[in-house]
Structures are given as C-alpha cells and as structure tokens.
Amino acid sequence: MSDAGKSGLQIIEATSASRVSGFRNCKHGAFSYRPVENLISEQLPEPPRRWRFLPFPWVKWVFRFAAAGALGVFAGFYEQAEGQFLSREHPVTSDEVKIGMSVPESGRIGGIGAEVRQGCAAYIAKVNREGGVAGRRLMLIDYDDRDEPIDTVANVEHLVDRDKVFALLDFYGTPTLQAIMPMVDDSNMILFGPICGSPFLAKPTERLIFWTRPSYEDEAELLVSHLVTDLSFRRIAVFRQDDIYGDEGKTAVVEALMNHGLSLQGDCTYVPSSVEAQDAAYQMAKMKPEAVIMFGSYKPCANFVREAKQFGLTKTVFCAVSTVGTELLIKYLVNGSEGVVISQVVPSPNDDSLPLVRDYQEDMRATGSVDFTYMGLEGYINCVAFVAGLRQVGRDLTEDALVDALDHLTIDFRVLKIQFSPDARVASHKVFLTAVEHDRAVPVARLKLPGSAE
Template sequence: MRTLYSYLLLIILAVTFTSCEQQQTQERQHHAVPGVSATEILVGSSLPLSGHASYLGRQTLRGAMAYIKHVNEDGGVFGRTIHVIAEDDGYDPPRCLANTQKLIIDDNVFALFCYVGTPTTVKIIPLVDEAQIPLVGSFTGANALREPYNRYIINIRASYYQETAAAVEHLVEDLDFTDIAVFYQYDAYGFDGLKGTELALKEYDLAPVARGTYVRGTQDVEDGMQKIIDSDAQAVVMIGTYAPCAKFIRLATEQRPDLVFYVVSFVGADEIARILSPQNQSVVIMSQVVPPPDLPESRTLLWGAVEYSDLLKRYFPTDQPNTVGLEGFINAKVLVEGLRRCGPDLTRERFINAVDSIKNYSLGIANTLSFGPNQHQGLERVYFTRLYDGKFVLITDWSKIKSLVRQKERPATKTGQ
C-alpha cells in the first residue's frame, strides 16, 4: 500500500513539475518578446499633446484609442489587451527622439504607433532600424518614411507627394492657373511639401512663382506672405500647421481677396476652420487622405467613418468626429488586424509578415487597404474639400470652384490707366 502511495505521489510531483516548467517556458517566451506578456501588448507613441500642434496629437490619439478601447472591452487580441504609452513631444524633434529612446529601452514596447509630424518622426528612423521595431501609422506623408523602402515602417496614409501632385493637377487643369506660389514651414515637413509641389509643377513645365517660409513654432508669416503677394500669384500651396496658415490666409485676403489657398491635410481641417470662422469668404481648398467623417457622402465612401463616429461618441463623448481622428482610428485597425493575423505566437517579425499579408482590407465601398513585402503604404486615394460656412465639405464639381474663382478675379488693368 505504501509502495502504491509513493508511486502516485511521484506521478503527481512529476505532472506538477512538468506543468510548472511549461508555464515558466511560456513566461520566458513572452518575456523574450519586447512588450508582450500573456495578458498584455505594450505599444508606444510620441506625439504633440501640448503646444501649437496639440490638436493634431490629441485627435490622432483619441481616434486610435476609440478603437483600441473597443477591442480591449471585447477581450483584446488572443486574450491580450493593448496598452498604449503616449508621450508628449510638443512637436519638437529632440523631445520626440528622447521619448522614443525611453519607449524602446525603458518601457520595452512591442511597437511604435501613431507618431505625428514629419520633423519629429523622421528623426527616429535610425532608432527604428537599430531596434528593428515596427512603426505603425504615422500622421505624416513624408517621403523619407517611404523611400527607400523600410521593412519596419508601416505607412497607412497617402504621401505629401501624392497630395500635392493631385492638388497641382486640379489647380492647373481645372482652374487654369499657371502662377502658383508655395508657402511652407522651414523644416523637413515644409521641404517635403515644397519638393512635391515643384515636381508636380514640373510636369506642366511650370515652377513656383514665389516661395515664402516661416519658422516652425512661430506665426511669423508676414515676410513670406509678402513675397507671395508681390509675385502676383493666382494660388498658393501651403505646407504648415493650422495657426500660421490661418494667419496667412487672413492677412493675405485683405490684400488679395482673389487669391486661392490650398492646404495639405496635416494642417488639420477642423482647427483651421475654427480659427478662420464661418465669416471667412476666402477660397480655401484642402486635400484629405480620408473623407470628412461627419458628411453624409462619407457613409458610402468609407463605412469605417461611421464606426469611428459611433465609437468616438462612446469613449470620448465631448469630441466631434474629424479627419485627424479618423486617421488615428484607421491606424489602430491596421495594428489590430496585424496582431490578429499573427495568431497567439506574437513576435515583431511575425507581426510585420502579418501586415504584409493584408490585401484589399475593406474600409468601405471606395477604400481598401493593401500591403506587401515591398509595399508599406496602405492607402493611395486623395480627397479634396473646400471651406464653406465654417466647415470643410467635399468637392464633387470643380467647375463650381472655377466659377467662384472667376467671380473673385480682379479686373484687368486697362492700358494707360
């Protein structure tokens, strides 16, 4: 009897030891993957939560969190909830660099996510390469994040080159403009937009008739604006942030009410519309890489806009749906889809392979996302909107914009007068 008892005890001990060993092995495996435990996935973000670009940072983060909170409430991804560590960089490149070092080394995050801005994000490319860490969904169309191809950088939005090329096409072909100026922020973001505009104009044997600049973090637009006014430009391409661009538009309109203003998506539609107020009568055109989520047309262009609006209302009830937040929301959907395709055995390399497998992922009738081993930009389409009665609405007929421009044109000066 004692022998049988001893035998059973040995079996129990052996099973317990094996179970503990398996559990320890699983824990070691989870620990070996940065930012991944049996119950959680850590991702890190550096973006402007204070300062002159804070609207962009806050809305990008809230849009992303609206979807991540929803996923976490449903049990996460294979039992793991997603935890986002968000650091404020104030749209300052050195702060972004320091934040990213902290996120990678101290916080040991699995991936970087939802960065905002060109001068900040391009600064961290060497860190991304060194750590071989995924960078998913940055709110910037910078070409430096797209060329040369980088396995660890996963872009979702269309590029600034694509935005400015489409804008120049409409300005030249639909509005018959030949005299186009460029006003830009004097840093990597502005230079990228300037180059994109110059390349697009070159296709029509044109070049900017004037170039004006301002320093990032300031609203010192007067000198750059006057260069453009003096050039007698018909339209100005603007690559900046919402406050200085709004000031430029207000001041320039006083001298040139006929001048047409085109701004890239990074400017932030809702915020520049708020600053300019519904009384503004300038012709202000903005490109978008997603359609405005609060417009009826968006329900057919992008069903994800409806899902974003519903989840934003649930988790951030005081916020209004906007294009910036919708981008953050789509970034989160790509992050989660990649995690799901990985299965429970999550590593950084498997995650990138999983993102590469996303083909024609539907965001709505006219929008699908696709990636591949040598193709890390998910969306290509550019939309155009016009400031009307205090908000940006979709442009569906450029002939109406042309008629509006013609009404504002200055009468030609008669010879001898």
C-alpha cells in the same frame, strides 16, 4: 493599480507628481493610470523635460544640436552608436500588448496630436471592451512631444527601454520622424501608420515601417491638377515651413507643376518655431499668385491666409495638405476659411453614409466624444489596420510574425483600401479633395472660383 485604471483602455501619460491629482508610485515610476473615458477630451498637461531618461548627460547636448537643424548629423551619430542605447527585445505578456505613441498634444500644434490620440484610443477601447486580441488587452502608452524632435527622441527612448512597448503607432510630423528613424532601426521596433507624407524617410528601415497614407507628392499632384484643369490657373506658389517638411512639400509641388508644363510662381517660408506669417504674406502679395499651396501647421497657415488677404490677395485660392489639421485651421481662420481647399487622405469624418465613418463615430461616442475630425479618423484607421495585423498573427505574437502578417494585409473600406505587400510599404495613394463651405471641409469633385455660383 486602481479599479478605475483597470476599466476600459489604459493610457499612460508622462506627468509630474505635482501636476496630477491622485498620483501614486507604481512599477513604471512617476506615471498616472487613468481610463480612456477621462482622457478622450482632456488636454494633457505639458510634461517636464525628460533629460533624466537619457543614458548619459552629454546626450542632451546632441539633442539640442539636432533641434538647431542638425538632425542629419545626429542621425549619423546615432547610427555610429548602434546598440548602445535601445533594447532590441520587445516581448508581450500573456495578457497585454503595449503600444507606444508620441504626438504633439501641447505647444504650437497641440490640438493635432489630441485628435490623433482620440481616434486611436476610441478603437482600442472598443477592442478591449470586446476582450482584446487573442486574449490580450491593448495598452496605449501616450507621450506628448510638443512637435519637438528632441522630445520625440526622448519619448522613444522611454517607450522602448522603460515602458517596454511592443510597437509604435501614429507618430506625427516629418522632422520628428526623421529624428527617430535611426532609433527605430536600432531597436528593431515596428512603426505603424506614421502621419507624414515623406515615406522616403523609411528607406534605411523600410522592413519595420508601414505607411498607411499617401505621399505629399500624391497630395500635391491632386491639388495642382485641379487648379490647372478646373480653374485654368498658371501662377501657383508655395507657402511652407522652413524645414524638411516644407522642403518636401515644395519639391512635391514643383514636380506636379512640371507634369503640367509649369514652374513655381513663388516660395515663401516661416520659421518652424513661430506662428507669424506677416512677412511671408507681404512677399507673396507682391508675386500676385492665383493659388498658394501651404505646407505648414494650422496656426501659421491661418495667419498667412488672413494677412495675405489684407495685402490684397482676396481672389487667390489658398490650399493646404492633410497634415495641416483641417478643423483647427477652420477654427483659427474664424470667418475667413470659406473657399480654402484642403487635400485629404481619409474620407469626411462627418459622412455617416460610409460604414467606416459610422464605426468611427460610434466608437468615439462610446468614449464620450462627438468631435469628429479628419486627423481623428486617420488615427482611427491606422489603429484598425494595426489591430487587423495583430488578429492575423493570433496568440504567437512576435515582431517577425507581425511584419509577415502586415506584409500581406489588405483592408477594403470601400471608399479607401489599405493594402501592403513586401514590396509596397505605402498602403494607399487615395487622396480626397475638399473645400471649406460654411465652416466645414466638404468633399468636392471639382474646384470653383471664390464667389462663383457654378
């Protein structure tokens, strides 16, 4: 490894030799080692297909079948093959702890994964500058899954069996997480801080998974409550991704509406592999909802808002949940984001009156980045909490020791508290309300009608 690769945080990214300058053969195979300063603001190249990592050629067809919507069937198959694929031993060395991550860094929602990685990497770089944890440096091994379940499955197989990571951190998305749940259980691997509001997914493997964020039910309840209480709205509809993520979102909104004696006004969907929303916007316009709560990624949601307004929904309040990618949604809406409401699971990344946010901004600047985002702050908080667990264990680090430490972990950020227990693996139910004003999502105490001066 070069001297440059030894300075700062080490991140390993999957690449092909032809795409990486300075490529060298090393014990991990065709990978490049570069310090975090060179990766924080860099868009990673799209990695090659990883079928070569799979133990049997026919497994790739199982993964393709899963991608076609049969993830539940695949999960059952994987459980039947328990022990066949993944190592259950994850030791650490005397001077290093490897942490694995798979997030979308390219493809339809690539910007979201890049933000998460930047926040996490900024804190790990700080930890390493200060000497690591109990004499061990932290290495983040980061793969791009393009928000594709089949790629995420391949990445986990590689992280566990080839890279020999100790734990997984900051995985993003409901469909991708659903695909890897049997693998987490099979490998006896800790998964910390999934960026997903569906903790029900962890039921079979709840001993190993630690959720730092609230559920979609928490976010939907906050949005519906403010729409009903602040604006006296009664006609509330859903625009959603047509998969398990969207299904969970719709269910959460329906339950929140029932709590207020209301029913869902309408439900329109888009294909997960697409960013087109014109048909959904046209159908939604015919329903004339007062508000629409969106469960989707930033590009289709931005297209939906734009098209819906063109179809006449100029007074409708459009809402989104935290996983949309706030800053990216605002960017893609260009001048049409004013008044969009977004629930958040972390405080504003721009509020430097908060010690947590000041630390985040300082650590980001240390890596050369000033792109402060909600997703980046969530990745940062997850990493802070995970490292706090490592510090509690100290030198004698094992999976069981870390699980026990995390089971009793409490971190009070003042504006937000992370608190686990053996019976509570969802550490926070705190949801923040924001509205877009002058191209920035700012915290608000209550909602107001678009164009209102109050």
